[in-house]
Amino acid sequence: MSLTVLNLWKSFPTRNGDLSILRGAHLEMQTGDALAILGPSGAGKSTLLHILGTLDRPTDGVVRFHDQDPFALPEKELAHFRNRNIGFIFQDHYLLPQCSVLENVLIPSLAGVVENRAELEAHARALLEKVGLQERLEHRPAELSGGERQRVAIARALLFHPQLVLADEPTGNLDRRTAQAVGQLLLNLQQQEKSMLIVVTHSPELARTLPKQLEMIDGVLQPWKS
Amino acid sequence: MTFFQLLLRNLVYHRRGNTAVLLGAALGTAVLTGALLVGDSLRGSLRSLALDQLGWVDQALVNTRFFRAALADGLPAHRRCAALLLQGSAVRESPLSPKEKGEGVVRAGKAVVLGVDAAFWQRGPLPLDETFWQADAAETVLNAHLAGLLQAKTGDTITLYVQRSDDIPRESLLGKRNAEDVLLALEVKVRAVLPEQGLGRFSLKLNPAPPRNAFVPLRFLQEKLGLAGRANAILLGHVQPGLQEAVKKNLTLDDWNLKVTTPADRARAWAKFLDPRNLDQGNIKKVRWKGRVPPYLTARPTAEGLLPTEEIIDYYQSERRYLTLESSQSFLDPHVEKTGRLASRSLTWVWGKEGMAYKPNDTPVLVYLADSIAPSLPTPHPKGAKGEVEIPYAIVAGMRPHDLPLANELQPPLQDGEILLAQWTDSPFLSVKPGDKIALRYFYPDRHNHLELREETFVLRGTFPLEGRADDPDFTPEFPGITDKQDMANWENPPFPYDAKRIKPADESFWKRYKTTPRAYITLATAQSLWANRFGKVTALRLALDPRWNVAPAVEEYTSKLLAMLSPADGGFVFQPMKEAALKAGAGSSDFSMLFLGFSFFLIVASLLLVGLLFRLSIDRRANEMGLLLATGWRHGQVRRLLFGEGVALAVVGGALGLAGALLYAALMLELLRAHWPGGENLVFLHLHIGWLSLAAGYAASILMSVLTILWATRLLARLSPRSLLAGETVLTSFAGSRSTRWSSLILGVAIVGAACCFIAGFSVTGHEAQAGSFFGSGALLLSACLALLWRWLKRAGTHSSLQPSIALLGMRNAGRHPLRSLLTAGLLAAATFLIVAVQSFQKETGDDFFHKDGGSGGFPLLAESDVPIFEDLNLPAVRKPMKLPAWFEEVQIYSCRVRAGDDTSCLNLYQPLQPRVVGVSEAFIERGGFRFASYLGPHGTTLENPWTVLQQERSEFGDWVPALADASAAQWILKVSLGGFVQVTNDQGTKTKLKIVGLLQESIFQSELLIADDDFLQHFPRREGFSFFLIDGPLEYTTQIQRALESALGAQGFFATPTVQRLEAYHAVENMYLATFQALGRLGLLLGAVGLAIVLLRGVWERRGELALLQALGFRRQTLVWLVLAENLWLLLAGLAAGTLAALVAVAPHLAGAGGAVLGLRLLLLLGMVVAVGLAAGIAAAVSTLRAPLLSALRRE
Ligand SMILES: Nc1ncnc2c1ncn2[C@@H]1O[C@H](COP(=O)(O)OP(=O)(O)OP(=O)(O)O)[C@@H](O)[C@H]1O
Ligand SMILES: [Mg+2]
Secondary structure, eight states: OEEEEEEEEEEEEETTEEEEEEEEEEEEEETTOEEEEEOOTTSSHHHHHHHHTTSSOOSEEEEEETTBOGGGSOHHHHHHHHHHHEEEEOSSOOOOTTSOHHHHHHGGGGGSOOSOHHHHHHHHHHHHHHTTOGGGTTOOGGGSOHHHHHHHHHHHHTTTOOSEEEEESTTTTSOHHHHHHHHHHHHHHHHHHTOEEEEEOSOHHHHHHSSEEEEEETTEEEEOOO | OOHHHHHHHHHHHTHHHHHHHHHHHHHHHHHHHHHHHHHHHHHHHHHHHHHHHHTTOSEEEEEEEEEEGGGGTTOSEEEEEEEEEEEEEEEEEOTTOSSSTTTTEEEEEEEEEEEEOHHHHTTSOOSSOHHHHHSOOSEEEEEHHHHHHHTOOTTOEEEEEEEOOOSSOTTSTTOOOSHHHHEEEEEEEEEEEEOSSGGGGOOSSOOSSOOEEEEEEHHHHHHHHTOTTEEEEEEEEEEOSOHHHHHHHHOOTTTTTEEEEOHHHHHHHHHHHHSTTOTTTTEEOHHHHTTTSOHHHHTOOOTTSOEEHHHHHHHHHHHSOEEEEEETTSSOOHHHHHHHHHHHHTOOEEETTTTEEEOOOEEEEEEEEEEEEEEOOSSOOOTTOTTOOOEEEEEEEEEOGGGSTTGGGOSSOOOTTEEEEEEOTTOTTTTOOTTOEEEEEEEEEOTTSOEEEEEEEEEEEEEEESOGGGSOGGGSOOOTTTTTOSSGGGOOSOSSOOOGGGOOHHHHHHHHHHTTOOSEEEEHHHHHHHHOBTTBSOSEEEEEOOTTSOHHHHHHHHHHHHHHHSOGGGGTOOOEEHHHHHHHHTTOSSOHHHHHHHHHHHHHHHHHHHHHHHHHHHHHHTHHHHHHHHHTTOOHHHHHHHHHHHHHHHHHHHHHHHHHHHHHHHHHHHHHHHHHSTTSGGGTTOOOOOOHHHHHHHHHHHHHHHHHHHHHHHHGGGGSOHHHHHTTOOSOOOOSSOHHHHHHHHHHHHHHHHHHHHHHHHHHOOSHHHHHHHHHHHHHHHHHHHHHHHHHHHHHHHHOOOSSOOHHHHHHHHHHHSHHHHHHHHHHHHHHHHHHHHHHHHOOOOOGGGGSTTSTTTTOSEEEEEEEEEOSOTTOHHHHGGGOOOGGGGGOEEEEEEEEOOBOOSTTOOSOOSSBOEEEEOHHHHHHOOSOEEEEOOGGGOOOSSGGGGGGOOOOTTOOEEEEEEEHHIIIIIIOOOTTOEEEEEOTTSSEEEEEEEEEESSOSOSSOEEEEHHHHHHHOTTOOSEEEEEEESOGGGHHHHHHHHHHHSGGGTEEEEEHHHHHHHHHHHHHHHHHHHHHHHHHHHHHHHHHHHHHHHHHHHHTHHHHHHHHHTTOOHHHHHHHHHHHHHHHHHHHHHHHHHHHHHHHHHHHHHHOOOOOOHHHHHHHHHHHHHHHHHHHHHHHHHHTSOHHHHHHHO
């Protein structure tokens, strides 16, 4: 599995004409790669991540997952693709308040037919054990701390062994120590799962824990000069 | 966890928002199902009332003539009852002041006097014992309603006034017309008062107004009316097949008021005339027969001078050998005459061994009483002047020339315009010669039953001796009081102008010997041209009998043939299926329930908008939840299915709740109707009836609508990217011409075109369904157009920026930020406003020009009805004199009209009128003109100076219809007929007469009846006699005095006058009451609008609390912020208001142009002001409550 991004453009229509955010970004990744993206606010990091996560469409350019263009897929298959290949972790964890921790992790499984639900549930429990929440399976998100919630979100992102894990400022709302722990957890899990990981962060500290760093400037990705 | 578990979890978790949606759905269901239930209840209540009123009666026969009560015997039904049903009035004299006339008298009109026997009460709870009903006590049992009106209680004495029975038509020459002869007063003691239920409510008339019944023993009423053993109604319960055949089999000539007399019958009658008390057992003393019998009989008496009846019979058998067919009504009904002749022709009497056949010859005879026969003098001369020769009060007979007694001696036969005079010893005409002019004077009743003296001049053909067939008094039918008197001097109270001084000895001697023998003959054709009337054109049919034939079998055969050939329907012997009709009429007249549903529609739309709005709000709140699901790989479809599933669950549960609400709502609406129905107590019968079909249909339809609304609310999700949703965005932001604007353009275009079509159609269509359709259609479409326009404007307001922001502009911009939400809110308000404005503009008031001659009253200050018909012309000084009216009464002109009683066609009658009431208006009334016409069919589309003349239009031979006028509202809403349409009524021949509506009166006092010309009335309803509907023209300022004077003078006839304005207001009161109910719907809609507005506002403020806190932090005063929030909502409020008002006014316009509704004005402005006030109040409350919270904490929370 590999990820190729070539000459990616994204512009938004505004009252004063189109505003180009991504202006020909390039990116190349292989299985097992992990990458941190830094950059000033408003540079377009989240925009890039959304496109990679197929949550939004590029204005121009190529995105390939292992020679496949996901945007060429019809809506139904695109959703399935996203379901099985992409794990998203947001700064706001977006846990469903009405569901328990375990249920939240299993949310992606409701999107399609699952052959072996019991196995999947066992996997979810295992994931929650890995993030250290085995005691809190039946708790509601409201009863968790910020770091714990983010760990649930991480478990949820990893449910289907996604090839690509995208994290948009996963530690943005956490204190330094927790942030560090969450970052480390993310990296460990990535290595265990052998997936690709992209973490967008403003924290150079977190960025440094990852093997590779890029910086988003003027809509293109450049090597990070710390 | 599964999809469904998640769904349930969501339902519970978002319970607050969901409850709101649920309540919205419940409300929609309640309104829709409630509206259906109101219809059900109205129909159901009317039906059960109708069935209750009929009691055990399934079928009824009510005839204008009195037949044998025994006709009911043996009819195939489990329950039978012959009865006398009479229209009348009841009076109770208060014992306090018996002297003062008019004072202390309680009158109740429209009373029904029912003469019944125990069979009527059978198996029901019998008021008083059986013997009471079988006896003839002068006692009555009143129903509670009548007793209440009379303030009478058991033991009181009251007077019932009914019409005397008389077989002779009152509108013919010999009819008795003055009040004493018409009215019969029955003084009775109240024995009991029946409660307002069961047979106490008995009525054959379908009307929600409770009947006023006075039950008396049948025998008592029969005796008082001189109708022993007779009845005019038969009531049947549980009828078995073969009824009509059984009726025909049971009918006798007596039931038809007919008799066939044989020579022997007449001989016996004559013997009885000579010796009424039969003192000598059939042998008549010389003193009695002397000078009275023909020469043949003078030679027959016994030695003692006794003339045996047998001798008279023998004489009749040989000299007056014929059968007669006569009616006690004096004239033979035209169809009876026709059938009588056909029957005689079908006879072939065979006799002897030779088998000789003989066909009897039928001879029609028309006799009339002339005022005088006299030689015509060249110059007018004073009547009764000295030397004038005249024969007063002479019988003249019209016969076909070859039927005349002396036909054989006349060659050529008698011509029309010629006359034959009798010659006898004392004749004053001994000197006349053939060729002389003979003047025949006679009285003939004109249209107002005013006897007119007419004169016809004949040429004398010759004279004839009074012998042989010419010597026969039996040409003349019996007329009690005249023909049974032995001397002219003893005539009793002749109903024609009679002067005893004119009778000279010669006349008396003629009477003595010849009695009613015709003194002159003219041809039948001439006689009929002079004297035929609607009651008939022949007074007898004679069948000459061959001497060789036995009389008895001939009579029998003729009678049975005649009975077999007479159609019971022609005589009104037809049973009406009352129960069936009741069920049919119970379907309701006015489409109140349809209208109610129509108006409810806007409320239903409003509640759906609320559902949509609430659901939308909950989706907005949960946008990121949706976004997350999408991000984890849910398909759009799945997310929508989840939301949709939640929506359906809410709709299903809400709907079920709504059904309970519907019951409550319907019950409340019925209570409202009951409480506001003009006249109050009439609608106590209105009860909630639950139609299971309505419940099911209402439930299904509401769920469907809610679900569609929810589907629509979730529709937008499909086009939002997960990223936008995650960002909390639920609105598609686009700047180029997006799909939604294109959609709105499409809706705008279609709606405007559609509304224009409906609008134009509103002016031209006349069918009431089409009219209502055009009204609701153009209203709904215009509303859509307005909202589409608003949508575009909101989109623009949301996207365009302006350089100089102001509070108002900021508000507008905010309204555009959630265009859908704003649109729904404005739509809610628009729907409510539409309802309120539309209903308000239909409100009716009596216009200022009502009293003009060209207004709704036609310039008549009063109209009146009488329970017992009046046969005299109330304008005649002679008639008015005994009424002791004040001098200024000369100015009062009364137009009398004939009435065929029937169902009220106005909105006062909730039943469907199956047999509309028909009023015949006189020529004078038509010539007078007046009133306002909404439209009429002039000949070839021309405009007429006096549109009333359309009633008199020439009709082609083939046009089998009668022109009629109706009130425009009655035609549209109750009769459901448009100009040029037809209404059928049963005529006196038992067939249907087609009334063609050739004109529609606008806002008139004639909403309860159809009007036709007098001529047509008499032709189709010949048996309805007298006048019972009156229009009274006089000085407006004397209205009350005229009313009092006439009511006290004619009280016994049950004459009740009503100011025309009162009658119109009664109609308006009903219409306005309906509108008040619709208005209540509008207010409910407004409440919904206010709730919606408040929710949207609260939600908006909540969403923007950070923004508002910031503004406050920047130094904005809280008051300014309240204004900012309000400004935004004021826009919505005004937009909704404008859309609703505009749509309503345009939709209403065509209908107001046609019907002249009250001018919209201050009241409408007030209403709109109220809407604004309610909206603003909701806004202020919401804004203040939110902004009172410490804003900085909200800021920190961001
Ligand atoms: N839907 C949109 N419409 C218009 N402009 C947008 C939209 N989404 C993002 N932008 C613009 O794109 C730019 C990049 O946004 P993005 O969220 O990618 O920045 P970012 O690099 O993640 O910043 P931050 O570090 O603050 O999260 C911003 O300037 C923003 O204004
Ligand atoms: Mg970002």
